[in-house]
Amino acid sequence: MSLDGAVERREGSPAGNGNGNGNGPVMAPPARPTYGDRRLRLNPNTEHKPERYDDVQSEFDPAIFSSLERHLPPSMLEVPRDAKVQFMKEILARYLPEGERNRVQRHKEYRHKLMLAYQPLHKELYNLHPSAFFVPSFLKAVNDNPEESFRNILSEPSPGIYTFAMLQPSFCELLLDEVENFEKWVNAVKFKIMRPNTMNKYGAVLDDFGLETMLNKLMEEFISPIARVFFPEVGGSTLDSHHGFVVEYGKDKDVELGFHVDDSEVTLNVCLGKDFSGGELFFRGVRCDKHVNTETQPEEILDYSHVPGQAVLHRGRHRHGARPTTSGHRINMLLWCRSSVFREMKKYQKDFSSWCGECQREKKERQRQSLAATKMAFLKGCGGSNI
Template identity: 60%
Template sequence: MLLHGEGFLHWPMLVGKLQGAQVARSSLEEGVPVPRLQKTPHAGHRPESYEDMEDLEYPATLYSVMEQHLPSHCLGASREKKLAMLERILAKYRPNGERAKKHREYRERIRHNYQPLHEDLYTLDPERFFVGSFLDAIKDGSEAAIRHILIEHSPGVFTFNMLKPAFCSMMLEEVEHFERWAQDAKVKVMRPNTMNNYGAVLDDIGMEEMLNLLMTSYLNPMAAVLFLNVGGTSLDTHHGFVVQYAMDRDLDLGFHVDDSEVTLNVCLGKQFEGGDLFFRGVRCDKHVNGEARPEEVLEYSHVPGHAILHAGRHRHGAKAITSGQRTNLILWCRSSEFRELKKYQRDFSSWCGECLLRKKERSRRLSSAKRQLAS
């Protein structure tokens, strides 16, 4: 699901703003106030699908996620009435209406005018796209089967063979085809984020449903095993894009963390040298600029078709490419539930490396003091 860049609405942040705040009264029907979103989603509630509705200001998945946080008495309303409630809530907390309007117009122009080169990419065909080892592990579903295909290069950084060469080639060709169309149509391509100047958001060109299926059916089983403590069991939205590095484009990517709970990074190719990824451990906001311990330091060379899976809060970057061109498929997977819980959580020792180290040190000192008193 697309929620990216400056000026775009971030769903968990929206809920945080609404907690404890009275939403201004606006009429859905005369005299009826806009409801207040609940902090936690309604367990067992199956939200409406808004995929078939036209002229939505935001991606359809956002409305489905938000619906689960409506008060109980609103859940039985018609889909149209629930949509009206959600639209009014969004309008109240829109950070930049003009930017959102431009993005909506941008997506509409693509939807009505862009003709995909490889329509097969827009639906997920696992037998054609995934290598056998990955597909077998997901079909098995057990922790043992999933871990069998993984290499853990340093704590929390996993790699595995994932995509067949045919998929990689098709995706590269599709992105190049889109770039040529945009140039001919004089459409300025909206880039994936504020750090990358080249690449495209795949959700914008019609791959949102395909990428959502990739997350829910193929990445969620892995994330539930590997990233239980950072929302891996409740991934519900995504931001999918490709980034490009070449001598005449972006050369590298600075040290950062992702706006995700779990990140998938798959190398599509082409021929290149350099551009290694480097990792420096998972940190909370308080310790994000802290030093890395030796066991957290990792440099990894991309392999086409192979994927890297890591926590979004795992600090990383990319070294400069020295020749050729490297294009990567990135999927930021997010959990609304985890982000809500995180706002109220004081102890991050279950997932922040620095918090964990300090907690262990406190426990060691306490144990030492107790032994001294006992003697």
């Protein structure tokens, strides 16, 4: 689901001027502060311990409420949990119009039916086993945790694009088997399959058939520590939800992927295999919504060739695409990691020069012009004093 499109808040109807019983006009009770009157804190209250929301019935993941609670205004931290939930629901509802919320609810029901019917082929995939999933170098870097450990295993072929060895070959094979088994089962029982996004006609949503818990742990315990270090300006330190899926390219599959940005703050893209040629990723710079179609600068151009087990980590707003897979069959696992807090804060900002390449260039140009104007005024002033 996309959380980028906010909808206008509907204000309550104004109170009428009803008459009392001879005692003058009845005063309307003070209106409850609305979303527009209160904003989330930009910096989280790290000392506050959020409540649990596992029992809350909502189209949003309970982890999102726990994440948002640290950003509540101080006045909201001590109110009853129900009041916090209502306040946070008002905020989250701005991201999704009613029709989209209904679609999300129908998808939850679809997912529930699918998981009740599908029998996993490799049950060990559904719980994250780090030593069986990850190569030792990646596991050691995450356990050691400081930035130096990450930089020891990461390559940065272009600013903001990180590549590293991540998945064991045995894990890749198991996941490929599981996806193939799921697709055969879907075809056999004629169960409708949801595709990963609007651009891919082949592939499957891993969350839909039971891998959501495993992928959430992958995000929280293994991707978030890296994102906190390298992508804090785009919500890397507040990731709280994900969309996990595989995409398939080759003969009789998708061949290429057009130029686009992801519906994520941070994207993990790992090649699972198989034998293939072509399919290179091409990157063309990071952009905010305003500048998504602006010109690419020479230093922003990068082409990357996939290697099975190798991961690419980048900002979701990093424009990219995939060149045609010319032979064989390529399958990639993607994890779109999202931050509700970042998406909320983005609505209050106009300048994204901390991460948008075009905003940075515009800011530097304004600074250059300001400096030039100041210098000119200074020179004119000096010239005038010598007359």
